[in-house]
Amino acid sequence: MLDSPLALGSLTLPNRALLAPLAGVTDAPFRRICQEMGAGLTYVEMLSAVALLIRNRRTLEMLARHPDEDVLGVQVTGPDPERVFAAVRALDEAGFDTIDLNMGCPVRKVVGSGLGSALLKDTARLEEIVAAARAATKRPLSVKIRLGFAAASINVEANSAAIARAGADMLTIHGRTREDTYAVRVSLPGIAAGVTAARAVNPRIVAIGNGDVMAAADARRMVSATGCDGVMVSRGALGNPWIFRTLAGRGEESPTVAEWEQTVLRHLDYHAEHYGNTELAARLSRKHLLWYASGFPHVHQLREVCNTVASMDEARRVVSDFARTLPADLRRGESRARGADADPKYQMDRALDRGVGAEDSCDA
Ligand SMILES: Cc1cc2nc3c(=O)[nH]c(=O)nc-3n(C[C@H](O)[C@H](O)[C@H](O)COP(=O)(O)O)c2cc1C
Structure with missing residues (x-):
């Protein structure tokens, strides 16, 4: 079901598995990798209007x-209808294919x-802001929220x-909610309630x-328990673009060592x-490498x-040297799903409080 096309306004997405906008993460290189693996839509991270x-x-x-990004969304957050209108108009004119309003970021x-x-x-104000964005663009407009504050x-x-x-x-x-940490499991009934309420107003939304x-099974559970039309993948994509390959119906969820090496390179x-090819670039690649480094023996x-x-060059060498220590057809293991202690992406709450990568985009 997730591998079927999805109509979003004037766009037709190839499938229903979207990559979330992720501050400090969804730059053009990572978006391209996820798109090649099958992500139905990708976004630039949240910007401040x-x-x-x-x-x-x-x-x-x-x-x-990047020229290879045929379809690309962008996300923005703004404090009032006037500035949201102006920012959405600017993003529309910049040629983004779809624009999302962030109404869920929890960073202090x-x-x-x-x-x-x-x-x-404030629901009335929220509605005014969305209406202002609607007036600013004919492109597909979306909003991302949480269950409440x-x-x-x-x-x-x-x-x-x-x-x-x-x-x-x-x-x-x-x-x-905004107050929940990642230790709180996502509420599927909460999502279902929002889906039902939105469809009662507009059955086509x-x-x-x-x-x-975090895995294809979670995506299927999300759809069957909430009746949603598709899923947005966030932490589940960190170091794991292969999740899109499975959700798009194109292959196995766990890459072999050879596939892993080829994709990371x-x-x-x-x-x-x-x-x-700079030292700064290498430093920026470290977090991705750490996320890729899970699920194989001896990853510590x-x-x-x-x-x-x-x-x-050192980053490439480290990846290839590691791959050479393992059989090329060995598949990445299940320890990814279990490894809450070992896998850095499960420890995101602290990072979020520091506002990972969003320093400039959010402080205005
Ligand atoms: C590092 C990081 C950056 C994030 N940046 C954004 C962002 O820019 N915009 C957004 O809507 N959500 C952002 N989020 C929130 C996620 O999109 C998502 O809503 C949240 O992580 C819950 O999904 P998950 O449990 O599947 O990770 C970010 C999350 C993380 C971990």
Whole structure:
């Protein structure tokens, strides 16, 4: 079901497995890798409407699109209808194929500026902001929300209905509140309630479920328990673009050592093409290497060296040297799913509080 096409306004996505916008992660190199593996849609990470409108240099750099990215979405968060209108108009004119409004980011400094999940608190204002974005573009418009700000103020039904009323083409619901850490399991009934409320207003709205999709089985569970039209993959894609290969019906979820090496090296090539063959580029690649380094025997040794790579050549050498220690047809194991202690992506809460990679995009 997830491998069937999905109509989103004027776009037809090849399948229903989307890569989330991820601050500090979904740059052009990673997006290209996920797209090649089969991701139905990819996004530039969350941008601040204010930073965009004052033409902040780092924000403008984040708009860079590779020629291979035929279809590309972008996400923005803004404090009021006027600035959201102006930012969405600018992103429309910049040629992005679809625009998403972030109303779920939990990072303290974002929320403190009245952005991201702070917008969930006032449904009437949220509706005005979505309506302003709707007036600014004819391109497919979507909104990403959480269940509510806190457990005591869950308002996913009211907000979902408001988003549908304001004319959004798609709604993505992350089944946690702003106060929940990743230790809290995503609430599938919470997502289902939002999907039902949005469809009661607009039966054609595209509903996407998000949260805890770490493997294809989680995606199928999300669809059957919530009735959503597709899934957005977040932490489940870190170091694991192969999740899209499976969701797109193109192959196995676990890569062999040979496939792993080939893909990681290609990612490093795209990374060097984008950032240059520099020490900074190597440092930026470390987090991806650490995420790729899971699920094979002896990865702790690989992790240690990934943490210190100082050139792109060294990064490539580390990957190939590691691959040579294992049989080429060995498949990545299940320890990925079990390894909450070993796998760095399960320890994201601390990183989120520091606002991973979103420093410039969110502070305005
Ligand atoms: C490093 C990181 C960066 C993120 N950046 C964004 C972002 O820019 N925009 C967004 O809507 N969500 C962002 N998120 C939230 C995810 O898209 C997603 O909603 C959340 O992680 C729940 O999904 P999961 O449990 O499958 O990871 C980020 C999450 C992480 C871990």
